Amino acid sequence: xxxxxxxxxxxxxxEEAPVELRCNYSSSVSVYLFWYVQYxxxxxxxxxxxxxxxxxxxxxxxxxxxxxxxxxxxxLRKPSVHISDTAEYFCAVRGTGFQKLVFGTGTRLLVSx
Amino acid sequence: DAGVIQSPRHEVTEMGQEVTLRCKPISGHNSLFWYRQxxxxxxxxxxxxxxxxxxxxxxxxxxxxxxxxxxxxFSTLKIQPSEPRDSAVYFCASSSPPDQPQHxxxxxxxxxx
Numbered sequence: 704x705x706x707x708x709x710x711x712x713x714x715x716x717x718e719e720a721p722v723e724l725r726c727n728y729s730s731s732v733s734v735y736l737f738w739y740v741q742y743x744x745x746x747x748x749x750x751x752x753x754x755x756x757x758x759x760x761x762x763x764x765x766x767x768x769x770x771x772x773x774x775x776x777x778x779l780r781k782p783s784v785h786i787s788d789t790a791e792y793f794c795a796v797r798g799t800g801f802q803k804l805v806f807g808t809g810t811r812l813l814v815s816x
Numbered sequence: 817d818a819g820v821i822q823s824p825r826h827e828v829t830e831m832g833q834e835v836t837l838r839c840k841p842i843s844g845h846n847s848l849f850w851y852r853q854x855x856x857x858x859x860x861x862x863x864x865x866x867x868x869x870x871x872x873x874x875x876x877x878x879x880x881x882x883x884x885x886x887x888x889x890f891s892t893l894k895i896q897p898s899e900p901r902d903s904a905v906y907f908c909a910s911s912s913p914p915d916q917p918q919h920x921x922x923x924x925x926x927x928x929x
Contacts, residue, residue: 744925746922746923748920749918749919752917793859802847802864802913803861804849808858809859
């Protein structure tokens with residue numbers, strides 16, 4: 704079975720500052736990793752995914768994440784945030800060969816001017 | 817491309833009534849997932865289908881909940897009878913495995929009075 708831990712329930716940051724949202728996972732098998740973003744009253748949108756290959760993954764809206772197998776982490780980063788990045792961010796893991804996606808509890812990113 | 821389409825977007829009904837939520841997955845996707853999102857429990861997988869066949873319904877909370885997928889382009893989630901604690905946002909997602917991410921609909925916000 705897989706599990707995901709998002710250590711921070713809320714991250715406040717000022718506009719144009721860098722941000723890192725933390726995600727750790729556990730699994731007994733190889734995994735695929737995902738970050739989704741949810742804006743108010745909307746569904747989840749895929750930000751980026753790690754399936755294989757380069758451990759640094761670039762996604763939409765200037766976000767990137769790095770897969771670290773030894774630390775079982777998949778932290779999300781953005782060098783300079785905008786007000787419009789205010790949203791809930793979910794990390795998710797799926798074992799390769801499995802379809803069930805396990806989500807973390809989410810991190811609310813609050814960007815203020 | 818049309819995404820995952822859910823209807824209705826909002827549903828308000830009285831306790832004891834039957835509720836039916838509908839989902840049209842992305843054309844060509846052969847896996848479909850139903851999730852429930854609440855403040856208390858976060859995002860929970862209720863059930864998922866592969867090629868119209870239910871694979872894992874271990875997340876379905878009670879016998880009051882049932883889901884069907886009569887064909888590749890339509891699924892329903894039914895609650896009968898409904899209770900106030902069923903109030904939540906229900907999401908449908910679809911994917912085409914083995915390595916593709918899930919695409920989410922905009923959700924149905926359900927309020928049981």
